[in-house]
Amino acid sequence: MNRVQRLFKRLRAKQRCGLVAYVTCGDPDLETTIRVVQELEEAGADAIELGVPFSDPIADGPVIQAAARRALRGGTNVRDVFRVAKTIRERSEIPLIAFSYLNPILRIGPEAFAAGAADSGFDAALLTDLPPEASREIHSALRAKGLGLVFLLAPTSSERRIAAIDRASDGFVYYVSTTGVTGVRSEFDPALLERLDEIRAKMKKPLAVGFGVSKREHYEALRTRCDAVVVGSAIVRAVADGKSAGAVVREILGTASS
Numbered sequence: 001m002n003r004v005q006r007l008f009k010r011l012r013a014k015q016r017c018g019l020v021a022y023v024t025c026g027d028p029d030l031e032t033t034i035r036v037v038q039e040l041e042e043a044g045a046d047a048i049e050l051g052v053p054f055s056d057p058i059a060d061g062p063v064i065q066a067a068a069r070r071a072l073r074g075g076t077n078v079r080d081v082f083r084v085a086k087t088i089r090e091r092s093e094i095p096l097i098a099f100s101y102l103n104p105i106l107r108i109g110p111e112a113f114a115a116g117a118a119d120s121g122f123d124a125a126l127l128t129d130l131p132p133e134a135s136r137e138i139h140s141a142l143r144a145k146g147l148g149l150v151f152l153l154a155p156t157s158s159e160r161r162i163a164a165i166d167r168a169s170d171g172f173v174y175y176v177s178t179t180g181v182t183g184v185r186s187e188f189d190p191a192l193l194e195r196l197d198e199i200r201a202k203m204k205k206p207l208a209v210g211f212g213v214s215k216r217e218h219y220e221a222l223r224t225r226c227d228a229v230v231v232g233s234a235i236v237r238a239v240a241d242g243k244s245a246g247a248v249v250r251e252i253l254g255t256a257s258s
Helices: 003-014 030-043 062-073 078-089 102-108 110-120 136-144 159-168 191-201 216-222 233-240 245-253
Strands: 018-024 047-051 096-100 124-127 148-150 173-176 207-210 228-231
Touching: 003 018, 003 047, 018 030, 018 062, 018 207, 018 233, 018 245, 030 047, 030 078, 030 233, 030 245, 047 062, 047 078, 062 233, 078 096, 078 102, 078 110, 096 102, 102 110, 102 124, 110 136, 124 136, 136 148, 191 207, 191 216, 216 228, 216 245, 228 245, 233 245
Parallel strands: 018 047, 018 228, 047 096, 096 124, 124 148, 173 207, 207 228
Antiparallel strands: none
């Protein structure tokens, strides 16, 4: 059982909704990423998604797209992401999830990616554009190194798809709260909460909800309907603006003044 699996086991035992924080690695530089991750952990984040910058991030909105462009202009690549993770792991046991599109992994090869991710202290990978039907080679490579592979569910997922993702995903399932791209939103689709209750009742794996979670009201609305929320664009925007990423987490968790 890796750190991600242990985390969700603890969250369920405590009946607490966790917070997973997303950071684009290398935006604006690798040293800042390391500092921001430490800040997020100190603020209360339960796990970190470390984003591998990619030139065509089709699932992401303008905030994370811009972050990926800045990181790529700075030369950040998969090997740099491994180095950042290794530095984080030297001082922290926070669960680390490599968040990427498929192309960067294929460029270095599944086995090389799995070996590098394991050696640097990652616990799992989430590949946004990889369906379970095409995942055998990568899934096998990751599992051989003790790493999990997390798959995504969408609001449009069928009953059959829900069951397939629940079987295939390791550690937890990532539920995309909207049919659009990532980004800060003022409110959720009113049907989301009802849909979450339906989906969670049919699943065995823990459920994390992302895409649009950016404020305390979102967390309060979701905390009894999922095992964790994922906060991305609000954190990435704070980093870009030179503001405190930790303050975003504290505000969402309601610990800003504690």
